Amino acid sequence: MDVFQFHNVSYGYTKDKPILRDISFSIREGRKTAIVGANGAGKSTILFHLNGLYATQQGDIFFRNQKVDKKLRKELYQHVGIVFQDPDDQLISLTVSEDIAFGPVQMDVAAEEVQGRVDKYIKLLGIEHLLADNPSELSYGQKKHVTVAGVLAMETDVFILDEPMAFLDPFGKERMASILQLLQEQGKTVIVTTHDMQFVAEWAEDVIVIHQGQCLGSFQPRELFQRPDIMKEANLTLPPIAELMNDIWKGNHGEMPIRIEEAKKWLATYM
Numbered sequence: 001m002d003v004f005q006f007h008n009v010s011y012g013y014t015k016d017k018p019i020l021r022d023i024s025f026s027i028r029e030g031r032k033t034a035i036v037g038a039n040g041a042g043k044s045t046i047l048f049h050l051n052g053l054y055a056t057q058q059g060d061i062f063f064r065n066q067k068v069d070k071k072l073r074k075e076l077y078q079h080v081g082i083v084f085q086d087p088d089d090q091l092i093s094l095t096v097s098e099d100i101a102f103g104p105v106q107m108d109v110a111a112e113e114v115q116g117r118v119d120k121y122i123k124l125l126g127i128e129h130l131l132a133d134n135p136s137e138l139s140y141g142q143k144k145h146v147t148v149a150g151v152l153a154m155e156t157d158v159f160i161l162d163e164p165m166a167f168l169d170p171f172g173k174e175r176m177a178s179i180l181q182l183l184q185e186q187g188k189t190v191i192v193t194t195h196d197m198q199f200v201a202e203w204a205e206d207v208i209v210i211h212q213g214q215c216l217g218s219f220q221p222r223e224l225f226q227r228p229d230i231m232k233e234a235n236l237t238l239p240p241i242a243e244l245m246n247d248i249w250k251g252n253h254g255e256m257p258i259r260i261e262e263a264k265k266w267l268a269t270y271m
C-alpha cells in the first residue's frame with residue numbers, strides 16, 4: 001500500500017515563483033525512501049507537505065488513500081514525525097529532557113509513559129549526559145541527536161528526516177544509520193532527503209528524484225545509477241563505490257556493485 005500519493009501537486013512561496021511544479025509520485029508503506037536532488041530542488045518543501053505543515057495550493061495529497069483535507073492535515077503530525085534539517089528550527093524548550101517530552105505531551109500521552117519514552121530515547125541516542133542542558137547551548141550534532149530523540153519519542157509510524165547525516169561525525173553517522181535500521185525493523189516507513197549517494201546506495205529501497213520542482217521519477221538505487229540521463233539532468237553523482245567500480249565492472253559478471261560489501265565480494269571473485 002502507498003502511505004503517500006502526490007497527484008499533480010504545485011506549490012509556491014510567492015505567487016510569481018512556482019517551487020513545486022505538477023509533482024506526482026507515491027511513497028510505499030514500510031519502505032526506506034530517499035528523496036534526492038540538487039540544492040533548492042524542492043525536497044524540504046515536499047517534506048513539509050507530508051506532515052501537514054504546508055497545505056496544498058494545487059493538486060492533491062493522499063495519506064493511506066485518504067485525501068488530505070483541512071481536518072486530516074491537522075491530524076497528520078500524530079502519524080508522521082519529522083526531523084528538520086536545522087535543529088534550531090525545532091528545539092524550543094529550556095532543557096533537553098523537556099524538549100524530548102514535548103511531542104508526546106502534545107499528543108496527550110500519559111505522563112508516566114512520556115517519562116519512559118524520554119528515558120528510552122536518550123539512551124538510544126547516547127545523550128543521557130545532556131538531559132538537564134539547555135538545547136540552545138549544544139553543538140550542532142548534539143542538537144540533532146536531541147531532535148531525533150524528540151521525534152522518536154512521538155512513536156509515529158512514519159518518520160521523515162531532512163538530511164539526517166549532514167554535519168554528523170563518523171560515530172554520529174553510524175548511530176543514525178543504526179537508528180534508521182531499527183525503525184525499518186520495526187516496520188516503520190522512513191523517508192529521508194539526502195545528497196549522500198553512497199548512503200542512498202547502502203540504505204534506500206526507493207529513490208524519488210526531484211529537479212527544479214519537478215519529479216523525474218521513482219527508482220531503485222541500482223536502476224537510478226544506471227540512468228546517466230536522469231543522473232545528469234538532476235545534477236546527481238554516482239556513489240563513490242559505483243564510480244570506482246564502473247571502470248572495472250564494464251557490465252560484466254552480474255549486477256553493478258554499488259555498495260561497499262558488494263564491491264569487496266566482486267573484487268574477491270573476479271580480480
Ligand SMILES: Nc1ncnc2c1ncn2[C@@H]1O[C@H](COP(=O)(O)OP(=O)(O)OP(=O)(O)O)[C@@H](O)[C@H]1O
Pocket residue numbers: 013014019037038039040041042043044045046085
Ligand atoms: N520559506 C521560504 N520562503 C521563500 N522561498 C523559500 C522558502 N523556503 C524555501 N524556499 C525556496 O524554495 C526553493 C526550494 O527550497 P527547498 O528548501 O525545498 O529545497 P531543497 O531541495 O530542500 O534544498 P537543499 O538541498 O538546499 O536543502 C528554493 O529556491 C528556496 O529558496
